[in-house]
Amino acid sequence: MDMKTSSGKKLxxxxxxxxxxxGLDWETSYQKREDVHPLVEYEGIKIHDWDKWEDPFRxxxxxxxxxxSEKERKLYAIIEAYAQNNGHLNxxxxxxxxxxxxxxxxISPLEYMAHRGFAMAGRAFPGAGPRVACxxxxxxxxxxxxxxxxxxxxxxxxxxxFHDPAHMLQRVWYLSVPRSFFDDAVTAGPFEFxxxxxxxxEYVLTNLLFVPFVSGAAYNGDMGTMTFGxxxxxxxxxxxxxxxxxxxFILEQDPDxxxxxxxWIDKWTWRGYRVLTLVGMMMDYMLPKRIMSWKEAWEVxxxxxxxxxxxxxxxxxIRPPKxxxxxxxxxxxxxxxxxxTFYQYGAIADFHTWSxxxxxxxxxxxxxxxxxxxxxxxxxxFWREQAEQGNRFYNKTLPQLCQTCxxxxxxxxxxxxxxxCYREVDYQGEKFHFCSDGCKEIFENEPEKYKxxxxxxxxxxxxxxxxxxxxxTAEGFDPVSKVLEYYNIxxxxxxxxxxxxxxxxxxxxxRGMATSNE
Amino acid sequence: MQMDLRTVSIQPLRQTFSNIARRxxxxxxxxxxxxxxxxxxxxxxxxxxxxxxxxxxxxxARTAIVMADWYAFKDPRQFYxxxxxxxxxxxxxxxxxxxxxxxxxxxxxxxxxxxxxxATDLLLPLRHVAWGGNLNGAxxxxxxxxxxxxxxxxxxxxxxxxxxxxxxxVGLLLGDESLLDQAKASWMNDDAWQGLRRYVEDTFVVxxxxxxxxxxxxxLDGLLYPLVFDAIVNDVFASQGGTxxxxxxxxxxxxxxETRRWADATIKTAASESAENKALIEKWAxxxxxxxxxxxxxxxxIAVGDQADTLIxxxxxxxxxxxxxxxxxx
Ligand SMILES: [Fe+2]
Ligand SMILES: [Fe+2]
Numbered sequence: 001m002d003m004k005t006s007s008g009k010k011l012x013x014x015x016x017x018x019x020x021x022x023g024l025d026w027e028t029s030y031q032k033r034e035d036v037h038p039l040v041e042y043e044g045i046k047i048h049d050w051d052k053w054e055d056p057f058r059x060x061x062x063x064x065x066x067x068x069s070e071k072e073r074k075l076y077a078i079i080e081a082y083a084q085n086n087g088h089l090n091x092x093x094x095x096x097x098x099x100x101x102x103x104x105x106x107i108s109p110l111e112y113m114a115h116r117g118f119a120m121a122g123r124a125f126p127g128a129g130p131r132v133a134c135x136x137x138x139x140x141x142x143x144x145x146x147x148x149x150x151x152x153x154x155x156x157x158x159x160x161x162f163h164d165p166a167h168m169l170q171r172v173w174y175l176s177v178p179r180s181f182f183d184d185a186v187t188a189g190p191f192e193f194x195x196x197x198x199x200x201x202e203y204v205l206t207n208l209l210f211v212p213f214v215s216g217a218a219y220n221g222d223m224g225t226m227t228f229g230x231x232x233x234x235x236x237x238x239x240x241x242x243x244x245x246x247x248x249f250i251l252e253q254d255p256d257x258x259x260x261x262x263x264w265i266d267k268w269t270w271r272g273y274r275v276l277t278l279v280g281m282m283m284d285y286m287l288p289k290r291i292m293s294w295k296e297a298w299e300v301x302x303x304x305x306x307x308x309x310x311x312x313x314x315x316x317x318i319r320p321p322k323x324x325x326x327x328x329x330x331x332x333x334x335x336x337x338x339x340x341t342f343y344q345y346g347a348i349a350d351f352h353t354w355s356x357x358x359x360x361x362x363x364x365x366x367x368x369x370x371x372x373x374x375x376x377x378x379x380x381x382f383w384r385e386q387a388e389q390g391n392r393f394y395n396k397t398l399p400q401l402c403q404t405c406x407x408x409x410x411x412x413x414x415x416x417x418x419x420x421c422y423r424e425v426d427y428q429g430e431k432f433h434f435c436s437d438g439c440k441e442i443f444e445n446e447p448e449k450y451k452x453x454x455x456x457x458x459x460x461x462x463x464x465x466x467x468x469x470x471x472x473t474a475e476g477f478d479p480v481s482k483v484l485e486y487y488n489i490x491x492x493x494x495x496x497x498x499x500x501x502x503x504x505x506x507x508x509x510x511r512g513m514a515t516s517n518e
Numbered sequence: 519m520q521m522d523l524r525t526v527s528i529q530p531l532r533q534t535f536s537n538i539a540r541r542x543x544x545x546x547x548x549x550x551x552x553x554x555x556x557x558x559x560x561x562x563x564x565x566x567x568x569x570x571x572x573x574x575x576x577x578x579a580r581t582a583i584v585m586a587d588w589y590a591f592k593d594p595r596q597f598y599x600x601x602x603x604x605x606x607x608x609x610x611x612x613x614x615x616x617x618x619x620x621x622x623x624x625x626x627x628x629x630x631x632x633x634x635x636x637a638t639d640l641l642l643p644l645r646h647v648a649w650g651g652n653l654n655g656a657x658x659x660x661x662x663x664x665x666x667x668x669x670x671x672x673x674x675x676x677x678x679x680x681x682x683x684x685x686x687x688v689g690l691l692l693g694d695e696s697l698l699d700q701a702k703a704s705w706m707n708d709d710a711w712q713g714l715r716r717y718v719e720d721t722f723v724v725x726x727x728x729x730x731x732x733x734x735x736x737x738l739d740g741l742l743y744p745l746v747f748d749a750i751v752n753d754v755f756a757s758q759g760g761t762x763x764x765x766x767x768x769x770x771x772x773x774x775x776e777t778r779r780w781a782d783a784t785i786k787t788a789a790s791e792s793a794e795n796k797a798l799i800e801k802w803a804x805x806x807x808x809x810x811x812x813x814x815x816x817x818x819x820i821a822v823g824d825q826a827d828t829l830i831x832x833x834x835x836x837x838x839x840x841x842x843x844x845x846x847x848x
Contacts, residue, residue, distance in 0.1 A: 011690075011695075015695075019686050019690075019695065019698055020682075020683045020686055023645075023686070023698060023702070024645055024646060024648075024649035024682050024686075025649060026646060026702065026705065026706060028719045028722065029706075029719070030715065030716040030719040030720065031719040031720065031722055031723050035722075035723050036719070036722040036723060039569050042568075042569070060680075060683050061606075061610075061676055061677075061679050061680035061683055062610045062613070062614065062680060062683070062684075064676075065603055065606040065607040065610045065680075066607055066610060066611075068603045068607075069603045069604050069606070069607030070607075072599075072600045072603055072604060073604070075600075076600060085525070086525070086526065086528065109557065109559070112557045112558065112665075113559070115672070116558070116576075116659070116660060116668070119656050119659040119660040119672060119675075120660040120661075122656045122660075122675075123653065123656040123657050123660045123661075128649075131652075131653070131656075132679065135652070135656055135672070135675055135676065135679070136676075138656075138659070138672055139599070139672050139673075139676055142598075142599050142669065142672060143599040143600075143603075145553075145557060146549075146553035146598050146599050146600065147599070147600070149535075149552050149553055149557075150549055150552060150553060150600075153534070153535070153552055156532065156534070156535055157530035157531065157532060157533065157534075158528070158530055158531060159531070160531070162535075163532060163535055163536045164535060164536040164537060165535070166537060166556050166557055166558075166559070167536065167537055167556070169559070170559050170560070170561050170562050171561075171562065176564070179559075179564070180564040180565075183563060183564040183565055183575060184564065184565060186567070186575055187564075187565045187566065187567045187568055187569075187575060188568060189568060189569055449565050449568065450565075452564065452565045452566065453564055453565070454562045454563070454564050459562075488536060502531075506531075510526070510528050513524070513526045513528070514524050514525075514526045515524070516524075
């Protein structure tokens with residue numbers, strides 16, 4: 001769009017953008033500002049001049065529609081072609097699909113939540129700049145949620161475990177980990193939401209989420225996922241700029257904001273890191289063709305890239321997030337601990353688990369020379385031998401969950417991978433349990449919030465996870481089958497080992513049809 | 519890895535997601551359906567909002583409207599992100615062509631001075647009204663319930679922003695930047711605009727998302743757009759040699775025609791749910807219609823003088839007929 005005034009004078013980009021956004025805004029006088037924007041004060045963040053906000057991307061709506069529609073046109077053409085040509089038969093191995101199930105149930109509904117969260121943030125801020133940026137991101141996040149469900153719709157037609165993502169997110173035990181992360185962010189105030197999602201997640205950690213899935217898809221022949229992934233990445237550039245801008249803006253506005261923001265960075269890096277455990281496990285165990293190990297990804301995308309970022313933020317008085325020493329030690333362990341958990345609880349999950357092949361075990365040994373052979377390989381071998389003898393191990397006792405991150409208490413002590421890490425806090429006459437110092441401290445800062453956590457294991461024991469009308473005192477009552485019914489996980493279809501699954505058989509049969517001449 | 523696959527026809531295990539099948543049976547579903555139904559969480563929330571501890575994150579109790587199922591709402595345009603963006607991109611192209619045409623042929627110079635002044639005085643302060651519509655769209659999208667109901671409001675929010683930006687460009691066709699500043703000064707201080715500004719600011723503190731929808735998208739937009747862009751710009755101004763203005767604002771005319779179909783469907787679904795809903799909608803629509811009509815009178819006078827009363831009476835009559843068709847008597 002070329003914009004001139006009637007006198008023919010060309011307007012500069014900045015001037016033009018001012019008329020298109022800031023110039024629209026006014027100070028209300030019939031209603032008080034604190035009534036129109038009631039949420040800007042209560043977190044204690046002090047903003048003196050909203051005009052100091054630098055608009056991270058100067059995009060007018062007409063240009064937005066134009067760019068985005070071009071992307072949509074391409075994306076949906078590929079989605080259609082992929083479906084028509086049975087593109088799913090091109091993936092390396094049907095085990096791969098389980099990584100995508102994890103994405104569809106664990107991530108896509110969060111994209112939706114981001115859509116609503118950014119609408120809330122956009123509504124909350126009085127400044128025109130942040131409002132427009134947040135609302136544009138809200139619209140983008142709706143795009144991500146929908147393009148993901150549309151891309152994966154075809155997988156759902158042929159494979160199990162994809163069929164009820166939003167329903168499962170609100171019920172299935174491990175999905176309370178990503179869900180509570182986002183519930184936590186949107187129930188915080190608008191500034192904390194922006195630091196949590198806009199900065200910590202979209203800026204600091206986003207590469208650790210998207211690179212593994214998108215490259216994983218590319219490596220494993222999944223054009224469908226690769227395409228929506230790359231298409232979403234192109235919006236990410238804008239989102240990352242917004243995330244960085246919000247941090248700088250808050251920090252520059254008032255020195256009193258620094259300790260508040262620091263606490264949020266500590267909290268949200270740790271919360272985000274805990275959620276990424278699922279990604280680490282996916283990278284190390286679920287991709288038939290690996291891209292890199294979780295440990296390598298953490299080193300590249302956090303320790304190197306993040307290190308530079310925090311050096312940059314030091315001039316504002318911000319130090320790197322807390323508990324990085326522990327994270328650094330744990331990078332040799334968490335993916336293995338997580339896979340072992342899902343392997344054991346494979347009867348109540350919506351995706352399949354399996355015993356890694358000998359080759360895969362060798363790859364893990366090579367990537368994790370400090371830990372794998374010593375702590376994890378023997379257990380996996382034992383489980384595999386047991387499975388081969390017909391004793392595939394399923395754990396039938398529900399695990400204790402961390403009150404904050406909601407991950408089962410499976411992580412080990414910093415510095416001692418042979419000892420489970422337990423922390424606890426007494427609050428209002430009750431005992432609360434934590435997986436780590438990080439989760440414990442987050443609770444202690446806001447106990448009134450985290451005492452509310454809807455912990456799936458507790459909820460099952462309290463009888464809240466059975467279908468309506470279930471009578472647990474009835475003859476022959478089987479709690480596991482009732483919980484699966486509540487989750488809408490089909491026994492023998494969505495759950496259990498990959499070996500012997502419908503997915504495995506169907507994929508082999510269909511691929512056989514497509515590659516032979518019979 | 520790319521293999522050579524023969525095209526084979528394989529029998530799908532299911533046609534759509536379980537939540538869609540629960541609603542409509544297991545048959546092929548549309549992109550609108552798969553992208554809309556049940557996306558928003560409804561149960562087992564982890565924490566109450568620190569900013570609103572009396573409610574869940576998403577809570578039906580934020581509005582007085584009661585629905586057995588908030589997915590009874592359906593956008594007749596079937597807009598999900600992709601469909602919405604493609605539709606707007608097309609309209610954007612047309613708008614660009616129109617604005618370009620007016621500019622390249624210097625059609626503004628063909629307007630007589632009085633008409634040009636009246637158009638400037640009428641249209642430019644409306645940038646701020648549209649900016650208010652942006653905020654209210656964000657509110658309903660944020661705090662409403664159920665994707666079928668909330669999704670169109672992020673579209674409304676961004677559309678209002680676009681309209682504010684198109685009006686800015688119209689302003690810069692009509693004159694230079696100082697016109698925008700003058701228009702803002704009128705918006706802030708001139709008597710003619712204070713009723714409308716008060717209306718807009720009052721909607722900013724409406725907490726009930728459905729009432730806000732009535733106040734903004736039904737009553738205000740429902741009177742303002744046909745009055746300003748149809749009755750005044752397309753009829754009166756055009757008859758006075760102002761087709762250039764009508765060309766430059768065609769986006770708004772088309773936009774209103776399209777969005778009112780969605781607004782009507784939304785009213786109809788809620789009003790037909792129960793007598794209580796119907797009564798509420800009628801109360802809100804009557805209240806905000808009267809306020810909007812009164813606020814628009816001095817604004818219309820800027821453009822059409824004493825014809826304003828007649829034009830507004832006509833608009834109110836059409837508005838009432840429109841709502842009656844949607845199932846609400848006002
Ligand atoms: Fe996203
Ligand atoms: Fe934890």
